[in-house]
Amino acid sequence: MNTSVPEVTFGPGALAVLGGYLVVMLGLGLLGRLKQKERSLRDFYLGGSTFGFAVLFLTLFATQYSGNTLLGFAGRSYVQGATYIVSVTFMVLVITVFMIYAPRLFRLARRFGYITPTDFVYHRFGSHPLRVLCVVLLCWGLANYVLEQLVAMGHGVEAISGGRMSFMQGVLLLVGVMLIYESLGGMRAVAWTDAVQGSLLLCGCAVILYTLVTADGGLAAASEGIRATAPERLEAPDARGLRTWVSTLLMLGLGVALYPHAIQRIFAAKGEKSLRRSLAAMGFMPLGTTLLAFLIGFIALSRFPGLSQLESDKVTIYVLGGLIDRSPVMYWLIVMVFAAVVAAIMSTADSALLSIGSMFTKDIYKSYFRREASAREMLIVGKTFAWGVMAILILMAWVSLETESSIWVLIELKLEFMVQLSPVFMLGVYWRRMPASAVLAGMVLGTLLTLVIWCGAAVDVWATRSPWGVGAGVWGLLVNYGICVGWTVLRPSPRRATAPA
Amino acid sequence: MTRGRRPEPERWTLARWSPVPVGHNARSVANTKRLSDYEDERDLDAFWEAIRPADEPLRHRWFLPAVVLILAISVPWYLPPSVGGRLAAGLPVWTWITIGCGLALAVVTAFASLRLWRDGADEGGDDPASPAVSGENP
Numbered sequence: 001m002n003t004s005v006p007e008v009t010f011g012p013g014a015l016a017v018l019g020g021y022l023v024v025m026l027g028l029g030l031l032g033r034l035k036q037k038e039r040s041l042r043d044f045y046l047g048g049s050t051f052g053f054a055v056l057f058l059t060l061f062a063t064q065y066s067g068n069t070l071l072g073f074a075g076r077s078y079v080q081g082a083t084y085i086v087s088v089t090f091m092v093l094v095i096t097v098f099m100i101y102a103p104r105l106f107r108l109a110r111r112f113g114y115i116t117p118t119d120f121v122y123h124r125f126g127s128h129p130l131r132v133l134c135v136v137l138l139c140w141g142l143a144n145y146v147l148e149q150l151v152a153m154g155h156g157v158e159a160i161s162g163g164r165m166s167f168m169q170g171v172l173l174l175v176g177v178m179l180i181y182e183s184l185g186g187m188r189a190v191a192w193t194d195a196v197q198g199s200l201l202l203c204g205c206a207v208i209l210y211t212l213v214t215a216d217g218g219l220a221a222a223s224e225g226i227r228a229t230a231p232e233r234l235e236a237p238d239a240r241g242l243r244t245w246v247s248t249l250l251m252l253g254l255g256v257a258l259y260p261h262a263i264q265r266i267f268a269a270k271g272e273k274s275l276r277r278s279l280a281a282m283g284f285m286p287l288g289t290t291l292l293a294f295l296i297g298f299i300a301l302s303r304f305p306g307l308s309q310l311e312s313d314k315v316t317i318y319v320l321g322g323l324i325d326r327s328p329v330m331y332w333l334i335v336m337v338f339a340a341v342v343a344a345i346m347s348t349a350d351s352a353l354l355s356i357g358s359m360f361t362k363d364i365y366k367s368y369f370r371r372e373a374s375a376r377e378m379l380i381v382g383k384t385f386a387w388g389v390m391a392i393l394i395l396m397a398w399v400s401l402e403t404e405s406s407i408w409v410l411i412e413l414k415l416e417f418m419v420q421l422s423p424v425f426m427l428g429v430y431w432r433r434m435p436a437s438a439v440l441a442g443m444v445l446g447t448l449l450t451l452v453i454w455c456g457a458a459v460d461v462w463a464t465r466s467p468w469g470v471g472a473g474v475w476g477l478l479v480n481y482g483i484c485v486g487w488t489v490l491r492p493s494p495r496r497a498t499a500p501a
Numbered sequence: 502m503t504r505g506r507r508p509e510p511e512r513w514t515l516a517r518w519s520p521v522p523v524g525h526n527a528r529s530v531a532n533t534k535r536l537s538d539y540e541d542e543r544d545l546d547a548f549w550e551a552i553r554p555a556d557e558p559l560r561h562r563w564f565l566p567a568v569v570l571i572l573a574i575s576v577p578w579y580l581p582p583s584v585g586g587r588l589a590a591g592l593p594v595w596t597w598i599t600i601g602c603g604l605a606l607a608v609v610t611a612f613a614s615l616r617l618w619r620d621g622a623d624e625g626g627d628d629p630a631s632p633a634v635s636g637e638n639p
Contacts, residue, residue: 085596088603089575096568096610103618111551123548219591227586235582236595242578249572250508272620280611285604298592336580432549 010324014160014335021339022177025346028192029043032185040375041115044186044382045358046268049110051191057278058198059191059351060265064094064256064282065201066145066348070341071152073290074319075312077297081226081233084294086245091286093253097426098279102266104429106275111266116265118363123153123430127436134421135363135444138260141418142352143389145259148414149349150175150397151313156345159317160338167401174342175390178350182385187268190350197343204340205292211323212295219295225302233301243469248449251473255419255425261351275300316341356389357382369477416454416473423484431488438487445495446480555621560611567609575602 037043051059077084105120114120117138122131150171157170165173181189213219228232237245256262293316300307300315303322307315324334346381361382366373373381420443428436453472457465465472558564577584577595587594 082593082596085599088600089572089606092603092606092610096606099558099564099610099613099618103554103620104552107554107620108548108552112548126545220588221591223588223591223593231586234586234588236577236580236584236593238582242576245576249576272618275527276614276618280614282606283610283614284604287600287607291600291603295506339542429552433614 010160010338013333015164017339018157018160018342021343022173024196025177025181028196029181029184029189032181032189032192034187035188037164039320041358041362042113043188044267044379045115045354046264047186047188047191049268050270051265051268051274052057052270053274053317055195056265056269056274057281059194059347060278060282061285062194062198062201062344062347063093063261063265063351064259065285065501066149066152066344067465068152068348069289069293070147070296070344071155071316073293073312074296076315077294078091078300078307078312078315079297081175081230081239081301084297084299087290088286091256091290092248092283093249094256095283096278097253097257098266098455101425101429102275102279105263105425106266106269106272114267115264116359116362117258117260118359121140121424121428122363122479125424125436125439127440130424130440130443131363131367132318133440134424135359137417137420137443137447139356139359141414142260142356143393144414145198145402146352146356146390147393147396149345149352150393151400152345152399153342153349154397155314155317156338156342159314159321160342161336168398171394171397173264173347175394178353178482179387179390182350182354182386187264187354190347190354191268193350194347197340197347199337200340200343201289204337205289208296208320208337209288211333212299212319212329213294215323215326219299222299222302226298229305230301244466244471247466247470247474250477251415251419251471254422254477255415255473258418258421258425259352261355264278264355264358297391353386355388357386360385366404398452406460416450416471416476417447419473419477420480422448422477423481427484434488435486435491438484438491441487442480442483445483446476448476449479450476456477529635554619556617556619558617561617564613564617568606571602571606571609575599575606
């Protein structure tokens with residue numbers, strides 16, 4: 001076990017920067033409230049679908065790149081070594097996957113006024129069980145996603161306050177600010193704060209990249225260090241590693257493209273041109289951010305070998321912490337980077353929470369409990385539900401702190417289930433013949449298979465949750481697609497079945 | 502003289518506080534539909550009529566094969582694991598191939614987004630919402 005990780009010792013100035021940042025966020029929340037045009041779900045959850053290129057791009061960017069990117073991905077790169085370069089490809093692939101269904105979904109959203117992704121599901125398939133299952137799986141994934149952000153929030157504030165604030169104090173402070181601005185201004189406030197947070201993140205990433213490449217011999221020294229201590233981490237993957245690579249590409253490439261808060265940003269676009277330009281720019285972002293997270297983990301591997309799984313989540317903090325004493329300029333740059341990390345975490349958590357509130361309100365409460373509910377009532381219910389979910393998640397974050405849970409385990413749990421919605425969107429927008437029954441059967445069996453593989457590994461019935469190097473969720477997805485396609489092709493066509501003999 | 506019956510005190514029941522009709526209260530509340538009763542709000546002909554943009558990436562035959570080819574090259578299946586010992590600019594040579602493929606995929610994606618996707622509607626020109634399906638302000 002390596003014990004030479006640097007202590008991160010920020011002064012009170014860093015806390016002042018954090019405080020100033022949080023005040024700006026609250027101000028933007030208030031501004032979002034003042035700019036509200038009407039008390040409607042569309043205005044609250046989609047900002048009235050008025051986002052042009054700049055805001056749309058920055059909100060997509062800040063939402064897609066989370067605390068997990070800078071902390072979790074770097075930790076994974078530390079554990080896995082050079083093969084985690086796959087993260088660059090799968091984050092670009094996410095945008096490529098949007099190219100398959102976004103043009104059609106965008107048209108439908110504008111024509112029919114969708115607010116949640118499951119509006120599309122119900123409109124396309126007309127199945128209530130399918131809609132409810134989709135909401136459950138998406139909310140499950142999103143709740144895990146928010147939980148992961150909370151864990152990152154705790155680590156981030158703990159670091160930036162130099163230990164003056166504890167993990168839980170950090171979580172409570174940021175969640176409090178986030179809930180206030182989100183409840184005040186809805187999506188409009190979230191997108192505006194995302195714009196600030198995205199700009200901060202872009203600048204922060206540029207600073208880190210420059211620092212890493214120029215300080216302490218840069219990448220060459222890091223590679224030499226790894227070659228001396230863990231040369232196997234530089235190697236290309238073997239046969240099993242290749243299968244894991246492809247499995248990771250499929251699960252993250254297809255799964256991340258189904259994040260409901262990302263899909264809702266498609267709905268929130270002012271027009272097709274803004275959306276097309278934003279997505280085109282987003283395609284290049286992994287080369288700055290995901291690649292950066294990979295490099296941080298790579299460099300940490302050479303400098304701090306032997307960290308535990310939990311400590312690997314903090315390698316970004318360790319790597320940057322080792323630089324703050326170099327000069328006053330570097331100190332303030334690193335403070336800015338930490339503010340960017342906190343920004344990335346908050347921007348993702350607020351979007352995911354807003355999405356959970358919208359799906360519960362629109363797809364469950366309005367559809368099955370109170371058909372006659374007014375827009376005002378639904379907004380109150382959505383906010384209350386989001387606050388309740390957040391309270392439960394804070395409790396779970398505290399538990400995860402006590403039980404040494406790693407961020408990466410949480411990510412896998414969310415995507416393994418969320419990716420099961422892939423046929424709904426990928427095939428659903430093209431294949432008119434595909435019935436709800438096929439999609440529902442595929443999703444149920446795919447999810448069950450994933451659960452069985454996952455739980456079997458958890459209780460040691462079998463050794464791994466990635467049989468043959470392929471993740472449980474991908475096995476479930478293969479079965480899911482197989483059933484969707486097989487059921488649709490083999491079932492008698494409705495016209496023939498009802499025709500007289 | 503007959504004494505009128507005193508009204509029974511209201512009893513606290515779960516059903517009174519439930520947002521959904523529960524038990525005998527279900528009959529007294531307007532919303533008595535079962536899940537399967539909600540068969541309105543859908544016009545599939547309008548749905549399939551509205552779904553096709555003027556142009557989209559998948560209509561171009563080269564798009565999907567190009568994506569698959571780039572992804573196939575990005576996975577280093579054609580290199581032995583021991584190639585990791587060779588470095589270039591501080592990283593194993595084989596990782597640069599994957600990074601290059603990431604860049605190529607980003608270029609293809611950006612091209613598809615900017616050149617192969619045409620919705621047919623102007624910026625902000627369309628009516629953004631139809632209350633019929635959004636269920637908002639019905």
